Amino acid sequence: MSRRxxxxxxxxxxxxxxxxxxxxxxxxxxxxxxxxxxxxxxxxAVMTGAGxxxxxxxxxxxxxxxxxxxxxxxxxxxxxxxxxEVIEDYVPRKGVKFTAILVVQTAAIVLGLTGLLSVLLLxxxx
Amino acid sequence: xxxDNRPLSPHLxxxxxxxxxxxxxxxxxxxxxxxxxxxLLVYWLAAAAAGPEAFATxxxxxxxxxxxxxxxxxxxxxxxxxCNGIRHLFxxxxxxxxxxxxxxSGWLMVIAACALTLGSWALAYAMRSxxx
Numbered sequence: 001m002s003r004r005x006x007x008x009x010x011x012x013x014x015x016x017x018x019x020x021x022x023x024x025x026x027x028x029x030x031x032x033x034x035x036x037x038x039x040x041x042x043x044x045a046v047m048t049g050a051g052x053x054x055x056x057x058x059x060x061x062x063x064x065x066x067x068x069x070x071x072x073x074x075x076x077x078x079x080x081x082x083x084x085e086v087i088e089d090y091v092p093r094k095g096v097k098f099t100a101i102l103v104v105q106t107a108a109i110v111l112g113l114t115g116l117l118s119v120l121l122l123x124x125x126x
Numbered sequence: 127x128x129x130d131n132r133p134l135s136p137h138l139x140x141x142x143x144x145x146x147x148x149x150x151x152x153x154x155x156x157x158x159x160x161x162x163x164x165x166l167l168v169y170w171l172a173a174a175a176a177g178p179e180a181f182a183t184x185x186x187x188x189x190x191x192x193x194x195x196x197x198x199x200x201x202x203x204x205x206x207x208x209c210n211g212i213r214h215l216f217x218x219x220x221x222x223x224x225x226x227x228x229x230x231s232g233w234l235m236v237i238a239a240c241a242l243t244l245g246s247w248a249l250a251y252a253m254r255s256x257x258x
Contacts, residue, residue, distance in 0.1 A: 027218060030211050037208055041201070045246045049254035052178040059174060068171070079161045086158060115168040118175035125175075 022081060029078035036071040059122035068119045076112035080104050145232050153210045156203040163200040198247070205242040209235040 004020040014020055043064075047055060058064055083104045091097040141147065166188070173184035187193050213231050216222045222231055 027215065030215060034208060034212065037204060041204070041242075041246055042249075045250040046253055048250040052174070052181045055174055055181065059171075072167075075164055075167070079164055082157050083161055086154060111164060111168050115171050118168070118171040121175035122171070 022085075026078060026081045026085070029074045029081070032070065032074045033078060036067065036074060039067060040071055056122060056125075059119065060125075062123065065119050065123040069116060072112055072115040072119065076108040076115075080108035146228055149210060149232050149235070153207060153214070156207040156210075159203045160200065160207060163203070166196075166200070198243075201246060202239065202243045205246075206235075206239040209239045209242070 002018070002021045003024045004014055008014045008020075015023075043058070047058065059068070084101050087097055087100045087104070091100055170184055170188070173180040188197065213222070213235055216231075222228065
């Protein structure tokens with residue numbers, strides 16, 4: 001999904017690579033994260049000092065699990081894309097840049113999957 | 127495309143800090159600082175999924191002095207990045223780019239980020255001493 005405008009494409013303007021898609025992706029995930037983060041911060045603040053059973057009961061709701069899944073996907077997408085942008089701006093050496101972005105993306109996938117599986121475990125455990 | 131007359135980023139050693147540049151700089155810093163915070167999010171969820179003992183350990187770690195200090199930093203970074211991110215979304219849509227607007231939204235954003243941080247911690251401490 002490059003989301004480049006047809007006029008820009010015809011005129012040969014804008015990013016030569018995946019830039020336009022990255023730009024939109026960062027903004028869409030940002031937009032999604034505004035309500036998701038506020039919801040999560042409020043939920044966690046309300047559960048301060050709560051025991052295991054309270055948190056488990058909270059996470060066992062399909063609505064909460066769905067929102068947590070959206071939160072995790074948006075957080076790791078946005079975080080990885082954001083770090084990639086910083087790396088591309090400040091790391092001049094091609095090999096280091098390539099490796100750093102690869103490490104960031106791998107970490108995001110591993111952590112994101114761990115988070116998603118935890119949410120599913122909390123949802124489906126009887 | 128010619129590359130010799132393209133705009134340059136401000137040279138940090140000789141650039142006088144202004145509200146606009148400092149807030150912009152902090153947006154990146156908080157964004158980068160928030161990424162290790164995702165470890166905490168995943169750890170907390172994984173501990174809850176692992177069972178009561180792992181969860182109690184996680185809660186004790188997060189509730190310790192160091193845990194709470196980290197959480198304070200991360201919560202401010204989160205609310206700062208969130209509020210300033212909303213400014214960025216407005217700029218991307220083409221609004222609020224005039225200098226007076228930038229200063230107004232800048233200060234408003236700083237106040238909102240501080241208020242959200244203080245508010246969430248007040249709520250957390252109120253809940254801790256109350257209901258559970």
